[in-house]
Amino acid sequence: MENKWFTISVYSENNVGLLNRISGIFLKRHINIESLNVSKSEIDDVSKFTIVAHTTEKWVHNIVGQIEKQIEVIKAFYHTDDETIYQESALFKIASGLLFDERQIQNIIKDNNAQIVTVSRDFFVIAKSGRRNEIDDMHDELKPYGIMQFVRSGRISVTKDVMDISAILKEF
CATH class of the missing domain: 3.30.70.1150 (ACT-like. Chain A, domain 2)
Known part of the structure; x- marks a missing residue:
């Protein structure tokens, strides 16, 4: 698999220490975070992390899985540059x-x-x-x-396809 640019979107509660744990997931795999932005999202009391990394799809899939295991994380996604x-x-x-x-x-x-x-x-x-x-x-x-x-600044992005995070939140 070849390395590509991926944008990872993480929706989470805004808790102390989460950024440190997320960056640790990248550190453990020796993958550099090329860009990082954290802001409020379209949902009240939910923060959105936008992380850019240059890696393989296999690695980004594994990273997103590890990020989602963090208790404060509601949902994480990854997209290629063409999808955002x-x-x-x-x-x-x-x-x-x-x-x-x-x-x-x-x-x-x-x-x-x-x-x-x-x-x-x-x-x-x-x-x-x-x-x-x-x-x-x-x-x-x-x-x-x-x-x-x-x-x-770090990258800011939205997906081209509908990503109805509000509907996902209702499932929780």
């Missing part, structure tokens, strides 16, 4: 002088459908949402001009 709609967000902090002195910076912002979120005397901040490769490409374009700070 996903994005990441990034912020780039750049020296303010470059915004006015380097015309190419404005072109990079425009060409990448990014936006300036704040401007101060010393720096400005650009926000970019999109796929990982789009953010990487913009990073590569801005790097020669000097990036003061850079941060990227």
Whole structure:
């Protein structure tokens, strides 16, 4: 089996220590978590973990099974990139002088459908949402001009197919 990108969605109660136990499941198998996001879900009092890993389907199937054994976990799913709609967000902090002195910076912002979120005397901040490769490409374009700070979010995703977690919860 070949390695592919998988997005794992975990619906759970929001309890202390669950993230540590979930990351331990990956650690035990020597599989790196490439991206992690935790937020509230469409269901009151239920959190959604979105985890991205590059592994085989056999391993991701086993990992999801282990995650579901955690007492706080309601349900866990895994999907390939083709089965989801996903994005990441990034912020780039750049020296303010470059915004006015380097015309190419404005072109990079425009060409990448990014936006300036704040401007101060010393720096400005650009926000970019999109796929990982789009953010990487913009990073590569801005790097020669000097990036003061850079941060990227974890993946957020929804499935293309209906995933009626509310109906699953009613079964419990």
